[in-house]
Every structure is written in C-alpha cells, then in structure tokens.
Amino acid sequence: MTQDEKVIATLSAVTTATITTLLLKKGLRNVWLRGAAPLKAGQPRVVGRAFTLRFVPAREDLATPESWSSPRSTRAAIEAMPPGCVAVVDAMGTTDAGIFGDILCARMHKRGVAALVTDGVVRDLEGVLATGLPVWSRGTAAPPSVAGLTFVNWDEPVACGGVAVFPGDLIVVDGDGAVVIPAALVDDIVAAAPEQERLENWIMSEVEKGASLPGLYPPDAENRTRYEASKLL
Template sequence: MFDEKIRDRLMGVSVATVATALFKRGLRNQVIQGVRPLGFKGRNMVGPAYTLRYIPAREDRNGIEVFRNPDHPQRVAIESCPAGHVMVMDSRKDARAASAGDILITRLMVRGGAGVVSDGGFRDAATIAELEIPAYHSRPSSPTNLTLHEAIELNGPIGCGDVAVFPGDVILGDADNVIVIPSGIADEVSAEAVEMTVYEDFVVERVKAGETIIGLYPRTKDEHLATFDAWRKENGR
C-alpha cells in the first residue's frame, strides 16, 4: 500500500530538489533522460511505478494480428496497472515506433492511473497532451509499436532513459523532468525535500530583495538561520 503522505509531500516539490536529496545519499543517476511532459497539467505526477518492458520486435512474432490476442502484454498492462500508479515503459530509448497511443492512455486514465512515462514516443501525442493524465515521452511517433517493439514483461525491473526502475519505486514528474526515488527511502527523501523547498522559497524571496547568495545559498552563515525562522513563522511554513 502506497503511503499517501509521500504523495502529498512530493506534489509540492521539484525534481531538481529531490535530485539533490538523492545526491546527498550517493544516488547520482535517478533522472530519466530524454523525456518531457506532454501538455503539462500544472501539477506534479506522483505514484509508485508499474512497469512494462519492450524488446526489439521480430517479424515472425509481431504481425498486426497479435493485437487480437487478449493476453497481449501491452493491453494487459493497461488493464492491470493499479489506480494511483505511474506506468513506466522501457522502450529502449527508441521513438521510431510508438510505445502507445491515445486510446490506451485514455483507458489508463479512466482506470485511475497517476501518469505514464516512456523513454520512446507516443502516437496521437497532441491528443494525449489534452488528456488529464500526466504523460512524458521523448517525441511523437506514429508507427505502431509492433513495427519495432515487442511488449514482453509486466512489472519487472526495467531501464527507462538510462535509469533503473523497480516496481514500486516512487516516480515524480514536474514541468521539466521525471525522477525515480527508490521505494525504501521515499519517506525520508520526500520529507527532506519539503524542508528544502521551504528554505529555497525563503532564499528566492531574499534574492529578489537584493540579498547576495554568498552565505545564504547554501546557508553557511548562521545569521540567516534566525531570519529564516522568523520568515517561516510569519508565513506559516
């Protein structure tokens, strides 16, 4: 069961802030490379990962008729991804053929999916961008996945955009990027990210007022601590 307080915390922080919190713990390569939001919704995407892995398609296995198979892994993935989860697709960083299209992503949305990420491309990208579900990919792609990709495994470890993703890892997407938080440290990282965000908001206000960043960001002068504490009380943070 996903802890909803983790979701609530991460809804208010940035990928950049979480990346710094993970770096403090020795994790340097958690941002999924090469993906961008389609029609950013003005809110973060947060949820545990449910994964789908593609391999290179082979002609004797991936004719158009396979879509008639009710057990086709791509279709099963859409119908089995739990509500509140983010579907993460390993498309081998290959956007020459689509990872999915608007009908499947609409179905994922209706079933309560928290978002979808592919390191390949989506077809019908303009339509997906208008859906309420957060979606991230590398670029639009029209050919069906069958031309180049075979959906082969559900909810196992994958690589997406050069990042290892395990089922249940916590996925955070914002207006810029998507990051993967190992499930075992998601609670502490999300709590720290909230505290970091509060201080960063204080810093932005001080910098806009003409304050130098030296000693302020990062805070190396104790004089800023009292000012921050007073600001925090005044702003209810």
C-alpha cells in the same frame, strides 16, 4: 488518509529539482529519466508508484499486429495497472515507433492511472491529449509499436531513460521531467522535502531583496541562524 496518500500529498508540493538535490545528498545521482518530457505544457505535477513495462527491439516473428491479442501484451498490462500508479515504460529510447496511442491511453485514464512516463514516444497525438492522461515522453511518431519494438513483460525492473526503475518505486513528474525515488528512501525524502523547499524559498526571498549568493546558497552559519529565526516569525 493512507501512508501513500500522505506521501503523495507532501510530494505534490515539492519540485523534481528539490527531490534530485535531496537524493544527491544521499549519494544517488542517476535518478532523472532522460527523454521523458511533458507531452503538453502545463501538465500538473504527478506523484505515484511505478508500474513498469518493458520493450525490446522488434523481432519479426514476435512484433506483429497479432501479438496485441497475446496474454502478454500491452493490452493485458494495462488491465493489471492499479489506480493511482504511474506507468513507466522502457522503450529503449526508440523514437520511430509509438508505444501507445489514443485508445490505450484512454483505457489507462479510465482505470485511474495517474500518468504515463516513457523514454519512447506515443502516437495519435491529438487523441492522446484528448484522453486527459498526463504523458511524459520523447514526443510522437505515427508508426505502431511493432514497427520497432517487441513488448515482453510488465511489473519487473526496467531501464527507462538510463535509470533503473523497480516496481513500487515512487515517481514524481513535473515540468522538469521525471524522477524516481527508490522505495526504501521514500520516507526519508518525504521527511526532508518540505524543509528543503522552505529553505530554498527563503533563499529566493533574500535574493529578491538583493542579497549576494556567497554564504547564502548554500547558507553559512550566519545565514542559517537568520533562516531559523525567520521560521519563528
């Protein structure tokens, strides 16, 4: 198993809520991508390295159907996506032009892309859902991307949902949305996440038994001792 496979296996069992708590402890507050919500209820948690794409506002001489055949196009970007990546698309929060439709999503799924995450919207809803590609977005819109956006590049830093995302950062997405883990902090978060999940599961079990929250969440010294003892049982 490669290091990335170990990372994915570990974080696939960790909620984005837990990850944001761990990143907060490291001083990072702006890690949740605003607007990136599951397109379909029940989508599985996905973990993968970020492959970034960037749009800017539409400019009439560039945002044309002919631009789709350009060497610098969304079509070309998709062909550069490695298997297992999470495509993170900076659409500046635009909600009246769909960045990708069913054909592009089908190609991404065929290439083994793990998920699409954007602060924009997609089009061809039924077709996109039929591709099997997990999508997190602001929703859907019928018009194509060139109706409101100009595609400019891929594999460079972007601002998606108000969050800085760099190529190679780790993306975790689930029912709560999308969270970015900076590449330099991945090992630290992977090391701490299982323990944080165990602690919160124990706290939940205590709450279900009727325990009050003060001194329990977060645990004081007495409850911390009880928790450590529970791990030995």
